[in-house]
Amino acid sequence: MTAPRPARVLVIAGSDSSGGAGIQADIKTITMLGGYAMSAITAITAQNTRGVSAVEALSPDLIAAQIEACVSDIGVDAVKIGMLGAPAIAHLVADRLEALTVPVVFDPVMIATSGAVLADAATIAAFERLMRRATVTTPNVPELAALGGPEAMAARGVAYLAKGGDAEGATIEDRLVRPGAAPVVWQAPRIVTRHTHGTGCTLASAIAVGLGAGLGLVEAVERARAFVRAALEAAPGFGAGHGPLGHHAVR
Template sequence: MPTAAAVPTPAPPRVLTVAGSDSGGGAGVQADLKTMLALGAHGMSVLTAVTAQNSLGVQGAWPLPAEAVRAQFRSVVDDIGVQAVKTGMLASAELVATVAELLAGVDAPVVCDPVGISKHGDPLLAASARDAVRLKLLPLATVATPNLDEVAWLTGVRVRGESGLRRAAGAVLELGPRWVLVKGGHLAGDAVDLLTDGTTERWLRAERHDNRHTHGTGCTLASAIACGLARGASVPDAVASAKEYVTGAIAAGFALGAGIGPVDHGWRWRG
């Protein structure tokens, strides 16, 4: 007797990360893909730079040629398609401009993590790229997710306490993203972030965990937001879910090497 045809398994949400590689596996493309797997998405990648990196810092960084970035992007988007894109380390003004040009032709939400400095204080974006980020990349973002150092680098606004988050968010919104999530993790007290589109505000608070092993936090949060948007969640709902996920990952962060270890992307599996 003929057998029934197998029913194809539906593909999970497709999320693309455009970012640099972290050879230590805690941040960058590696963290993005782990987050996407943990949250049930199919992760894809466009590599922008290779870093020699471990728990102690970044020992070297080598941007890829713009044509290599463009070819990776077209290969994925033209065949597989994407339902959300996350950008991270873009390394140079040329790569920022290249990625912005590519994103302008994609009908999918974009989460922009304007990575400038690593957890260890190492520069990951050329100073000459600031205008390209401000003028070309951020206007394409559905959500921008700067930390306080990145807010200062992009806008000149320096935040000393929670009361300054609203002013920081307004300064970033003037650069063109639809929503901005200002991350207040560098402030004392609870881990508080502000999400706003200039009209609606949502304050997100979480207990601060006494754990120094937080490498990859920003990459993980932005990727988790992209996963929520790829499923069709609203920006506030995607951000709230991502905040809950990354808070658990920080709490479960573990020692690795002699320096700052990574957050645990698989904490829900081990819980």
């Protein structure tokens, strides 16, 4: 009996030297959910559970070459976009996505769990093209505010998942907003832990795997949320700050 072909997910994002977020978290998530992960690395970071100490963006030409190498040979069923690092990179990625018809999940990485700023104002402005192209954009509370809030997102006419993990309270609320459709709201008890490094990367990649495998957006988000919660519960407890999730332990 032939095994089903895994969803091919291209991740365009930065590298996290400590393995908790970025490309490393994306690859773990995609693999654990049965997908096939490929990467176009946009930036190298020096970071750990306590914060980001250095960032160096790669050249747009090298990023474009990585994307082309994956698309032209293995092919792509879905794309996940994370940290981009520079306006030129954001525009390059938007250019390359115009030639693809696959689902795109855009995690507008601006602020790390530690509070480090990972996108300047010009980069955020360049996100406009990516939000229009994306199947869904996944901002957390401060990122949604930086993008202008729900009113600005409604004016753009784009689908987005407003993540509530950074809000106060014992209940987490995530809200999926789509043009022309009623919002879908999920609520769950907060998992009290400091080991939350890479939750946004993990969620976006999990959604991308689902979309690449043919799931609808609501079902893909539901499965991704369950995966993140299980990984939070399984966190190994590494590091002195915001530790990584337990991707490896989710079954």
